[in-house]
Amino acid sequence: xxxxxxxxxxxxxxxxxxxxxxxxxxxxxxxxxxxxxxxxxxxxxxxxxxxxxxxxxxxxxxxxxxxxxxxxxxxxxxxxxxxxxxxx
Numbered sequence: 001x002x003x004x005x006x007x008x009x010x011x012x013x014x015x016x017x018x019x020x021x022x023x024x025x026x027x028x029x030x031x032x033x034x035x036x037x038x039x040x041x042x043x044x045x046x047x048x049x050x051x052x053x054x055x056x057x058x059x060x061x062x063x064x065x066x067x068x069x070x071x072x073x074x075x076x077x078x079x080x081x082x083x084x085x086x087x088x
Contacts, residue, residue: 011032012026013029014026044065047061048062048065048066048069051063
């Protein structure tokens with residue numbers, strides 16, 4: 001079992017299905033999912049700051065984290081631009 005599968009089982013469903021009682025629980029679940037994501041993102045940001053340190057092994061981890069965050073940042077920019085396009 002993959003880590004993301006374990007997290008999904010622990011948190012529960014997060015996508016709404018249009019049924020009020022089920023979606024109320026899913027709203028709670030997405031809150032937990034977002035809190036977890038926030039914590040992990042803050043850890044990645046902290047680690048990315050190590051990209052300029054002297055120790056080679058620490059630097060490699062910092063670079064990997066920094067590269068990931070830059071890639072995600074570009075994806076978010078593209079999503080934001082597509083969401084702000086007028087409907088045709």
